[in-house]
Amino acid sequence: MNQTLNRLGNVNLLPLVLALIAFGLIGSPSVWLTLTIAGLAMGMMLFLMASGLSLVFGLMDVLNFGHSAFASLGAFVAATVLAHMSGWLGSESWVLNLAALMLAIGVAVLFGLIGGFLFERIIIRPVYRDHLRQILITIGALIVIEQLIFVIWGGSPLNVARPRFLQGSFVWGNVSIETYRIFAVVLGVMVYAALYLLLNRTRVGLLVRAGVENREMVEALGFRVGRLFIGVFMLGSALAAMGGAMWAGYQQLISPTLGAQMMIVVFIVVIIGGLGSIEGTLLGALMVGLIDNYVGFLMPKAALASNMVLMMVILMWRPNGLRPAVK
Amino acid sequence: MNALELNGIETRIGRYNVLHEVSFTVPEGGVFVLLGRNGAGKTTTLRTIMGFWTPHAGSVRFRDTEISGLHTSVIARKGVAFVPEDMGIFRALTVAENMTLATARGQFDSARLDWIFDLFPALKTFWNTAAGGLSGGQKQMLAVARAIIEPRALILIDEPTKGLAPAIVDAMAEAFQEIARDTTILLVEQNFEFARALGRDMAVIEDGRIVHTGSIEAFAEDTELQTRLLSLSV
Numbered sequence: 001m002n003q004t005l006n007r008l009g010n011v012n013l014l015p016l017v018l019a020l021i022a023f024g025l026i027g028s029p030s031v032w033l034t035l036t037i038a039g040l041a042m043g044m045m046l047f048l049m050a051s052g053l054s055l056v057f058g059l060m061d062v063l064n065f066g067h068s069a070f071a072s073l074g075a076f077v078a079a080t081v082l083a084h085m086s087g088w089l090g091s092e093s094w095v096l097n098l099a100a101l102m103l104a105i106g107v108a109v110l111f112g113l114i115g116g117f118l119f120e121r122i123i124i125r126p127v128y129r130d131h132l133r134q135i136l137i138t139i140g141a142l143i144v145i146e147q148l149i150f151v152i153w154g155g156s157p158l159n160v161a162r163p164r165f166l167q168g169s170f171v172w173g174n175v176s177i178e179t180y181r182i183f184a185v186v187l188g189v190m191v192y193a194a195l196y197l198l199l200n201r202t203r204v205g206l207l208v209r210a211g212v213e214n215r216e217m218v219e220a221l222g223f224r225v226g227r228l229f230i231g232v233f234m235l236g237s238a239l240a241a242m243g244g245a246m247w248a249g250y251q252q253l254i255s256p257t258l259g260a261q262m263m264i265v266v267f268i269v270v271i272i273g274g275l276g277s278i279e280g281t282l283l284g285a286l287m288v289g290l291i292d293n294y295v296g297f298l299m300p301k302a303a304l305a306s307n308m309v310l311m312m313v314i315l316m317w318r319p320n321g322l323r324p325a326v327k
Numbered sequence: 328m329n330a331l332e333l334n335g336i337e338t339r340i341g342r343y344n345v346l347h348e349v350s351f352t353v354p355e356g357g358v359f360v361l362l363g364r365n366g367a368g369k370t371t372t373l374r375t376i377m378g379f380w381t382p383h384a385g386s387v388r389f390r391d392t393e394i395s396g397l398h399t400s401v402i403a404r405k406g407v408a409f410v411p412e413d414m415g416i417f418r419a420l421t422v423a424e425n426m427t428l429a430t431a432r433g434q435f436d437s438a439r440l441d442w443i444f445d446l447f448p449a450l451k452t453f454w455n456t457a458a459g460g461l462s463g464g465q466k467q468m469l470a471v472a473r474a475i476i477e478p479r480a481l482i483l484i485d486e487p488t489k490g491l492a493p494a495i496v497d498a499m500a501e502a503f504q505e506i507a508r509d510t511t512i513l514l515v516e517q518n519f520e521f522a523r524a525l526g527r528d529m530a531v532i533e534d535g536r537i538v539h540t541g542s543i544e545a546f547a548e549d550t551e552l553q554t555r556l557l558s559l560s561v
């Protein structure tokens with residue numbers, strides 16, 4: 001027992017270990033700090049985009065390769081809302097800035113909830129318990145949604161407006177940190193905390209955790225895991241849409257292929273973290289975000305491969321990922 | 328009124344017909360024992376009653392209502408509890424959390440909880456620890472405790488003594504005797520001595536077919552029958 005706890009502790013320290021190694025390699029503290037914040041911000045957005053996928057797999061063994069379509073949908077919906085709010089976005093008042101951003105994220109989340117409901121009923125429901133068909137039909141759905149976005153928003157990249165209060169950087173000595181990144185970290189931490197409380201302090205959360213471990217037994221105790229699953233699926237889709245909305249503002253330029261691009265990285269995150277647990281997903285997302293930024297600076301050409309290498313190394317060490325749910 | 332009545336049940340798993348015209352009747356009250364060799368179809372019978380498998384022919388009547396084809400959760404809410412062969416403990420959850428989930432609303436009847444702590448004191452000791460850390464016997468106690476934390480009409484228990492030390496088996500037998508005062512138990516068991524001490528009526532299943540039904544006492548005295556059906560001697 002002690003040993004297991006020890007190992008869990010060690011696993012949680014991995015992002016820190018990574019940051020320390022990077023510190024040695026980068027040399028300059030100000031560059032390191034900038035990259036670390038960027039990595040954490042990216043990690044938090046990846047967490048939003050990936051957490052639903054992990055829970056959905058944990059609870060119903062459903063492999064949803066279409067999950068990142070909701071990130072893409074959220075990004076485009078938020079960009080559209082922001083484009084109509086230029087008055088508030090450019091206002092001197094940060095309250096109006098924030099209100100515009102929250103409205104954009106809120107509409108994206110709403111689309112995520114509704115889209116998630118329809119997706120679960122129409123696409124996922126007919127293929128419960130059949131992994132091969134799940135893979136085929138959800139990849140198909142990803143392509144269809146991508147094409148719909150293409151039809152609605154056009155093929156050329158879309159500019160995303162940033163609210164005025166999140167433009168520019170904090171300057172602190174010779175360290176400069178983009179305000180938007182700090183906002184992304186704060187929002188991500190808040191969502192993580194809310195999810196953590198939901199899962200660990202409520203009866204619904206208890207049912208989800210039990211269902212991830214043993215769905216049949218939860219049903220034998222008198223609960224409909226299928227109904228619970230729709231709720232979790234909608235929540236996961238809404239979080240992905242929120243992550244996509246944040247990502248749009250972060251990149252400031254989005255194209256309809258966003259969903260397909262994010263699909264791979266989102267899967268890397270949940271596989272590294274271990275399926276079925278949000279703690280694992282957070283850990284995986286932070287590792288991927290940090291590695292991406294450190295390697296992007298140290299060896300720009302290796303940036304793309306770095307996350308794949310990270311995944312392979314971790315899977316060789318722990319075939320089920322860093323912190324999988326008990327199954 | 329009988330607690331349970333199976334009539335001509337045919338259960339298919341994948342392409343295989345596992346149960347063939349399984350019929351038997353479990354009277355209200357006491358312990359009914361289902362015996363059979365490994366792979367005979369005991370677990371499949373319990374899983375069919377619980378609604379995990381839907382039989383493609385036959386009927387399952389629980390207190391005069393047809394329950395075959397209903398969702399497992401609906402069957403559970405009607406008052407049927409299930410203690411599976413692998414115990415189905417939520418290892419990542421605490422003992423307390425395992426128990427709360429077994430209540431319909433998340434609230435314990437304190438008298439009933441005290442009764443359970445009397446039956447299985449270990450559960451009180453480990454109330455707030457992760458259930459994954461319990462010993463095999465303690466996990467089995469938790470699995471049974473979940474099934475009785477609220478009053479149920481029928482409890483299906485699949486081989487509860489498998490791998491348990493004799494002292495724990497005795498404790499389990501006492502607990503079952505007490506539970507059976509106001510609940511019907513359908514017990515699958517390989518340990519015939521254990522089954523005999525508790526049961527009144529029984530059925531034997533072989534290759535997915537019921538090959539014998541009757542009273543346990545008569546069966547215990549008929550060594551020839553035992554050898555033929557179970558290749559065991561008492």
Ligand SMILES: Nc1ncnc2c1ncn2[C@@H]1O[C@H](COP(=O)(O)OP(=O)(O)OP(=O)(O)O)[C@@H](O)[C@H]1O
Pocket residue numbers: 340341343345363364365366367368369370371372412
């Ligand atoms: N999920 C399944 N898929 C395929 N075949 C199965 C499945 N479950 C059971 N069977 C088959 O059905 C038959 C009966 O199995 P069952 O588990 O009901 O036996 P049992 O009497 O409980 O045996 P044991 O004493 O070993 O637990 C066996 O031949 C088994 O291989």
Ligand SMILES: [Mg+2]
Pocket residue numbers: 369370371412485
């Ligand atoms: Mg069995």
